Amino acid sequence: MSAHTLYLEKRTIAAEAVRLVRDNDVIIVPTGVGEPPTLLAELSEQRRSFRGVEIAQTLPLRKFGYFDPDTAEHIRHTSYFFGPASRPGGQDGWIDYVPAYFSELPVLIERGLNRADVVFSMASEMDEHGYFSLSLGADYTMAAIAKARAVVLEVNPNVPYAHGNCHVHISQVTALIESEDPILEVGLPKIEPVQAAIGKYVGELVPDGATLQIGFGGIPDAVVMQLTEKRDLGVHTEMIGDGIMSLVEAGVVTNRKKNYRPGKMFATFALGSRKLYRFMHRNPALEMHPVDFTNDPALAGRNDNLIAINASLQVDLIGQCCSESMGFTPYSGTGGQADFVRAANRSHGGKAIIVLPSTAKGDTLSRIVPTLTPGAHVTTTKNDVNYVVSEYGVAQLRGKTAKQRAEALIGIAHPDFREELRAAARKMRLL
Template sequence: MTKELTAQQVITSIPAQADIIFPLTNGEPNRLLDYLEQHQEQLREVRIHQLLPLRGRSYMNNASDAHLKHISYFLSGANRKEFHQGTADLMPNNFHEVTRILRKVGRRLMVMAVVSPMDEFGYYSLGTQADIVSEFIGKVPFIVEVNEHMPRTFGQNQIHKSQIEGFVVNHQPLVSDEPAPISEMDMKIASYVAERIQDGDTLQIGIGGIPNAVVSQLKTHRHLGIHTEMFVDGIIDLVEAGAVDGTRKFTNQGKMISTFAHGSQRLYDFLHGNPAIEFLPVTTVNDPREIGKEENMISINATTEVDLFGQCASETVAGRYYSSTGGQADFARGVRFSKNGKGFITMTSTIKNGEMSRIKASLAPGSIVTTNKNDVDHIVTEYGVAEMFGRPLSERAEQLIAIAHPDFRDELRFEAKKLGLIL
């Protein structure tokens, strides 16, 4: 019989050199993490693997892995400082390959995760998650944290009571975030994307003001599908407007597919018990080959800067690490496999109140290319759309200069000539 565990029972169940995997965002089990943090001196060479952690923890400051060491796969405000001071590691990855990496580097794999309460059939649900952990169900030890606030969802994220080592209880409200506000600039950029989306297309929607603005302009569309790594609030508006039904999808017809969700309480309420939504492992949702099975796939993401070759640096700011690759590269590649796929990388043309162009002759020193020049499709600013795929370098440079802020176009043209991109 599966039993409720004390703090000491949790600690003694963790072997030396364990690699413990945690889900993203609200899948992060706070009581279990409290136990690990408070009793870390009893652990030996244990590593914690996390993406996008919600809360800072003392183990993120451990320079040595003698007891507990933090490895991140996507930085957040919780561990960005620790990475830059050298006490937390960052693992390069494409999101769909994280579980593959964990199998390669893991010694004694375990999973700790938040779940919704058990149903009458003996199953827990990972709720807002499937992400990197659901693929390990039944294959490695699981310790779960039961939380009545976690919505019960469906898909490949169900855990039977026979598949867990034990549980703790922590009925803690989920962290909720309201959608980013939409500016007039966001609406302008979004209009160029929205006019290129047709009825029956399947959408991957990123986070932020511009993706929210795109969604707000699609409410009169019909038969849209959802296949997205992150399920966001804006999708609810499309469903309620009758724009999404998934009937023209080529995979999981009629279902909205995601690998994790984060947003407002309204979103969590919408997810609870909703049979139209399925959470699948990231190895499925973000695999470019799976994405490409949707013949009318649309990917909408953002970047921080682009060079005249079309290289997008989306995980660094001014050459300093800020986040990680996430799923942007997965979907940029995936739409290339899609018969009628389109990928959009969006951004404002300038930053710092117009003092600096986001379109540059060369990326800032230290910048990391997230979406490479061969996979980038469309780049969008408030001045229009630059078509990259199938264009020679000279045309790419001309198109990017045309959507740069007018104050920087002459300088960019001068630099493009120096680089030999244009005459």
């Protein structure tokens, strides 16, 4: 049977496709804009006809109807990484989460530690060979497809057809629906003076020929602005966004100096503008791969001068980084920070860089603290942390003693808090 015939046989409408879900199923949904809005909106409409269904996802962006504590017994969300839609429920306690390194989510699914009964995903149009591209989120979704009883795609011509290990054949698909809605765009955040100052310090740490892992946010975009005069940078990252695209267009990113797969840049999910999605379409320089490939420290670390840039919420004087909670209250998730910190530490000439503003809440709280807030989730351990950068400078911690670390971190704290931190450090016998 031809791929086209199979396509026509499996094409249906959302109201019918969601009936493939059974009570107590776990539905896997890709990261961010890889979430299929038509399918999830229809599932929300029908949610009271299901019982015990779980939707597991990283960084949900739209607040679908099932984000509702009153119907959680019918359909509930489980977070791999909290996003705007799931954070309130996580903080209120009716949305649960899975602590895990981003790189290990496919392994958890493959080994049955996290179930994957059904997959709902956005997909590109089918090519002449019968393949769809899951370019917006290969992440853990490819592993889930290999395990799932039912795979349901929302096929949209606005989804780029990307290269890499992100392709699904029509024979693997249980049902598909069609949509032509624009892909959700995530605009660039505003860069404030503090972010710009941090970006300047980080930019000075990036040599020509380095390979970058860089995420989304005001500080990463401020870093990108400092790299426009660099030469022959490479990309091995988890997220492809507009910042990286701008460096490619400026001729700064060439991928020529990469040790591992030179000439290619790798990512596992996309988040950005319509222009970014067009840039991804059949771009031979870009490959989208599952996260156990992109975030594997052993693979990413094969690149010399790997520069990993990740944000944190709080750092204590021994170097522990809390990047995912405010005390015991969840905010985001583990994500790929520890994956790339370890990758950069393995890399010859690599630098793992943690960035954070020195203060929060209008300069009333220091983000550099004697000890983490009780209940804080440690994302990057004291043994892994290397560089910490605030708007006041750079603290290089790897290989330093506890006392040296405390002194270095106090040196990049906001001046209003330095004496208070020194007093606490003396009390802790760190100074």
